[in-house]
Ligand code: ADP
């Protein structure tokens with residue numbers, strides 16, 4: 001099974017993708033995570049992407065489609081994939097079709113996480129992750145069970161993304177409206193689009209997705 005989680009920054013894509021990965025043995029492919037790793041390692045891709053990401057703009061279609069193809073080539077053909085944060089433009093959606101077809105894969109579902117825009121700034125500015133295992137948290141909506149200790153791995157190191165500030169979030173939302181939202185009708189016309197209520201509690205969103213996946 002190959003699915004896309006689609007939604008604006010802070011919609012809950014990463015949170016849900018990581019749950020599906022744990023529960024279903026699927027693999028989460030997050031272009032955001034891959035780009036952040038490239039920036040950290042100072043690779044040629046990272047050097048190109050760093051300033052663009054800090055500004056909240058979109059990295060080029062060629063770069064992200066390239067890293068998605070490379071990531072898929074590392075997986076066995078039977079492994080199910082959750083695309084998190086990709087595609088984000090019509091050109092990327094078209095590339096993804098070709099990338100999947102070339103590997104004998106096809107798209108099964110495109111799941112839209114529908115959220116109120118006003119909620120997103122709060123979601124993003126309160127977001128933090130475990131510095132060791134990457135588990136996601138939120139100041140208000142998902143605190144570690146024991147303050148300052150990661151539920152998943154026990155680490156006490158947490159981090160916040162440099163682009164998770166209010167100003168950059170506004171740019172990212174504008175990018176989403178202008179470039180990413182227009183791909184929803186494309187998937188709708190192909191009968192792949194399923195909408196879930198991304199404003200519901202994290203567990204409720206997960207069960208809505210589970211119902212769609214069957
Ligand atoms: P995305 O990957 O779409 O940018 P995340 O999964 O990182 O979004 O979620 C953004 C923030 O909101 C995180 O801090 C996460 O813990 C929190 N969050 C995710 N889903 C929900 C939800 N349904 N209700 C409340 N907070 C949520």
Ligand code: ADP
Pocket residue numbers: 008009010013014031032033035052053054056057058059060061064084085086087088092172
């Ligand atoms: P969020 O979880 O808040 O939606 P991501 O982690 O997916 O954010 O992406 C962070 C940044 O990485 C984006 O603002 C953009 O600069 C870059 N990026 C990630 N995925 C893509 C993509 N598919 N196309 C272009 N840029 C991307």
Ligand code: ZN
Pocket residue numbers: 130131132133134135150151152153154155
């Ligand atoms: Zn951890």
